[in-house]
Amino acid sequence: xxxxxxxxxxxxxxxxxxxxxxxxxxxxxxxxxxxxxxxxxxxxxxxxxxxxxxxxxxxxxxxxxxxxxxxxxxxxxxxxxxxxxxxxxxxxxxxxxxxxxxxxxxxxxxxxxxxxxxxxxxxxxxxxxxxxxxxxxxxxxxxxxxxxxxxxxxxxxxxxxxxxxxxxxxxxxxxxxxxxxxxxxxxxxxxxxxxxxxxxxxxxxxxxxxxxxxxxxxxxxxxxxxxxxxxxxxxxxxxxxxxxxxxxxxxxxxxxxxxxxxxxxxxxxxxxxxxxxxxxxxxxxxxxxxxxxxxxxxxxxxxxxxxxxxxxxxxxxxxxxxxxxxxxxxxxxxxxxxxxxxxxxxxxxxxxxxxxxxxxxxxxxxxxxxxxxxxxxxxxxxxxxxxxxxxxxxxxxxxxxxxxxxxxxxxxxx
Amino acid sequence: xxxxxxxxxxxxxxxxxxxxxxxxxxxxxxxxxxxxxxxxxxxxxxxxxxxxxxxxxxxxxxxxxxxxxxxxxxxxxxxxxxxxxxxxxxxxxxxxxxxxxxxxxxxxxxxxxxxxxxxxxxxxxxxxxxxxxxxxxxxxxxxxxxxxxxxxxxxxxxxxxxxxxxxxxxxxxxxxxxxxxxxxxxxxxxxxxxxxxxxxxxxxxxxxxxxxxxxxxxxxxxxxxxxxxx
Numbered sequence: 001x002x003x004x005x006x007x008x009x010x011x012x013x014x015x016x017x018x019x020x021x022x023x024x025x026x027x028x029x030x031x032x033x034x035x036x037x038x039x040x041x042x043x044x045x046x047x048x049x050x051x052x053x054x055x056x057x058x059x060x061x062x063x064x065x066x067x068x069x070x071x072x073x074x075x076x077x078x079x080x081x082x083x084x085x086x087x088x089x090x091x092x093x094x095x096x097x098x099x100x101x102x103x104x105x106x107x108x109x110x111x112x113x114x115x116x117x118x119x120x121x122x123x124x125x126x127x128x129x130x131x132x133x134x135x136x137x138x139x140x141x142x143x144x145x146x147x148x149x150x151x152x153x154x155x156x157x158x159x160x161x162x163x164x165x166x167x168x169x170x171x172x173x174x175x176x177x178x179x180x181x182x183x184x185x186x187x188x189x190x191x192x193x194x195x196x197x198x199x200x201x202x203x204x205x206x207x208x209x210x211x212x213x214x215x216x217x218x219x220x221x222x223x224x225x226x227x228x229x230x231x232x233x234x235x236x237x238x239x240x241x242x243x244x245x246x247x248x249x250x251x252x253x254x255x256x257x258x259x260x261x262x263x264x265x266x267x268x269x270x271x272x273x274x275x276x277x278x279x280x281x282x283x284x285x286x287x288x289x290x291x292x293x294x295x296x297x298x299x300x301x302x303x304x305x306x307x308x309x310x311x312x313x314x315x316x317x318x319x320x321x322x323x324x325x326x327x328x329x330x331x332x333x334x335x336x337x338x339x340x341x342x343x344x345x346x347x348x349x350x351x352x353x354x355x356x357x358x359x360x361x362x363x364x365x366x367x368x369x370x371x372x373x374x375x376x377x378x379x380x381x382x383x384x385x386x387x388x389x390x391x392x393x394x395x396x397x398x399x400x401x402x403x404x405x406x407x408x409x410x411x412x413x414x
Numbered sequence: 415x416x417x418x419x420x421x422x423x424x425x426x427x428x429x430x431x432x433x434x435x436x437x438x439x440x441x442x443x444x445x446x447x448x449x450x451x452x453x454x455x456x457x458x459x460x461x462x463x464x465x466x467x468x469x470x471x472x473x474x475x476x477x478x479x480x481x482x483x484x485x486x487x488x489x490x491x492x493x494x495x496x497x498x499x500x501x502x503x504x505x506x507x508x509x510x511x512x513x514x515x516x517x518x519x520x521x522x523x524x525x526x527x528x529x530x531x532x533x534x535x536x537x538x539x540x541x542x543x544x545x546x547x548x549x550x551x552x553x554x555x556x557x558x559x560x561x562x563x564x565x566x567x568x569x570x571x572x573x574x575x576x577x578x579x580x581x582x583x584x585x586x587x588x589x590x591x592x593x594x595x596x597x598x599x600x601x602x603x604x605x606x607x608x609x610x611x612x613x614x615x616x617x618x619x620x621x622x623x624x625x626x627x628x629x630x631x632x633x634x635x636x637x638x639x640x641x642x643x644x
Contacts, residue, residue: 003524010512313508316469317522317570318497320490407470410504410582411460 004323008330011303011310018302022295023338026386029292030343033285033382035350040281041373044274051267054205056145056236057245059266060252061259062095094231095258101235108248110240114141115232117222123169123215124186125177132173132213134187136222136232145238148203148216154181155201160218168201170211191227289385293393296335300328300397311401312409321402328398329391336390340383347382417481418442419577419610420466424475427461427633435461437633438475443612445577448604450621451614453630459614460582462630466612467500467580468492480577497526501571501579505586507563509555515542515566516551522573541569545599561592568599579603581613585620597623 012019095101098115105113117136122129139157143149149157153171160166167185169177179185179199188194197217205211223229237252239245245262253260264271304311311324319327354370420443427436436458443449451459464470466477468484476485479495487495496502509518519538523529529537542551545565555563564584571579581600585593597620603609604625613624621627629637 003521006517007510007521010510014512309506309508310510313502313504313510314521315493316467316496316502316504317525318493318495318500318574319525320493322490323525407464410464410469 004327004330007314007327008334011307011327012331012334014306015299015303018299019335022292022299023335023342025292025295026289026336026339026390027342027346029285029288030340030382030386031346031350032288033281033385034344034347034378035354036281036285037378037382038347038351038373038375039354039370040277041375041378042371044277045373046371047270051263051270052242053147054207054210055263055266057239057242057263058237058249058252059261060095060101060235060237060256061261062093062233063259064257065253065259092228092231094228094233095235098232098235101256105235105237105252110244111248112141112144112238113235114138114145115219115235116142117219117226117228117232118234119222119226119228120190121215121225122188123173123177124188125179125183128177130173130176130213132169132215134167134215134217134222134225136217136219136226138219142236145236151203151205153202153204157201157216159200160216163198163200165195165197165221166200166217167197168203168216169199170214171202171204172208172211173213173215174199174202176212187225189225189227193225193227195221195225197221285382286385289389292339292386293389296332296390297393297397299335300332300394301400303331304328304397304401307401308404308409311404312406315404315406316410324404325398325402328401329394332390332394332398333387336387339390340386343386344379344383347379417478418444419480420612421478421481422466422475423478425462425465425472425477426474427458427465427470428473435633436465436472439633439635440475441628441635441638443578443610445610446604446608448601448611448623448625449613450624450627451612451630452616452618452621452627455616457630458633459630461633463580463582463612463614467502467578468496469502497522498574499577501573501576503564503567503571503579503581503584505583507555507560507567509563509566509570511555514552514554515547515558515562515569518555518566519570519573522570526574538569538573541572542566545569561588561595564588564592564596565599568596572603577610579609579611581611583614583616585615585617593617593620 102113121134122131184198187197246264249260249262351372355372422441425439428434453459465472523534585596600611604611626640
């Protein structure tokens, strides 16, 4: 094996410049892959982090995945009688026996739970009306499942208790309404209940949708506003280990029957975008590596063509077809390996360079730079594909070399 | 009675185009013989050598090396036989240009892998030394003269201590003096080391130095004479 390596090195050294070019081709493919992959991975990790940070990990809703069967359907299952125009039973919406469920959920290790009631309301201040979603919370519990406290610019969650009907709204909403801390607005719910509410806090999350149309009040207050006494319509869960969200959500849904969504399910559209993004990335860098592979194919073919005499003599000396094939495969892999190593270095430099870029944005999350992931696995994958594609590119010329008939060559040279 | 080193039985080689290169040749070669195969161009002498050297397979007939039939052996086994029992020298030296004389001689030894690295180097050095090439060991082929290159090629052919040395017009590219030197080496290998040497040449003067001369015309043996070494 050492001999094969020595021979391969000797043959490649004769074509130093051409070898360098094909090595550089592989290196660029590897480097671009590494840079783009860590760029995307960094962004995706950041994004997921944001999502996990802002949202509860699991949401239990007051609905079921399939509509509950109607009494008429139960009475005549699949029968000959079809009843048209059945009106659903008018039942009080909300999560049933939420208190018991909360107790069960709190017992799960690493999980915190909070029950909330959300509902729409029209905020009126002077001549301005804005429709918002009011979330009724219990500050002590809610604090454990969401990071609202962190985003408060003025006031705090506890201030909800300081006023009779306290309301916390987003900064953008405050601007739209033209209200300030301590002002009193009128909130009207779809049920027609009207409450005077005092602004006791202003938050700023950076998510426009939230900042413009969300408000938080005490659970009791919102139950009054929505005219749904003692009802909660969501239970939020936060977990110590976010990766457990999906399986836990399935278990909870299986047990309670309420529709339960993990953060993954709620953000499926974005996560799907990531999959597409990755596919694009892989195909672009795959194309670069493909071009690089042609370079390797080219150099190995040239070497085989130039070295027909050497191949013939090696065969006459007693080298088998397998030896010869291996000899040229190894040459391809050497080129691939050199390219991979060089590519990793260039890739790292590109990561460092991209990490220096700053841009001017208004993103309130304070994200003014590329977020680069530093993951050895990206380097490993890139290197593996470089060496593999190089070996693959060398297969065809290597087989041609192996099949060479030494008699033909020797006769031709004589 | 031990089997002869090399035996051909009705060996024939035809090309796909219907041309017959070698036609129904039978001969035996014993140990220590120095055989010259002569004949005009196109008489099939090189083709016969390749067949006897297991580099090519006959269309009909069979070649026996040390009593063993090689006709049915797979390519891998033929390669192993070439590596261990045979040595080739061609008209062109065919040294690998990127490797020194010593490394070129080492290639078959390392491929065989029987000797340890130090022993292999010692053997290669002693082969070069025996051919007065000790000073050339570290040099690349392009730094050597034509005669020296061909001697390095002979050293490489002898690397694995072969029983049979086959040479195809080994002096074709050499001047008279160097050609004579190479034939001297062959004569010595046969006489002193008991190796069998098979040389294809069109030079009648050189052929006379062999102990046996086989003359080919149109792929057939027309004469086969033995003599004491000149």
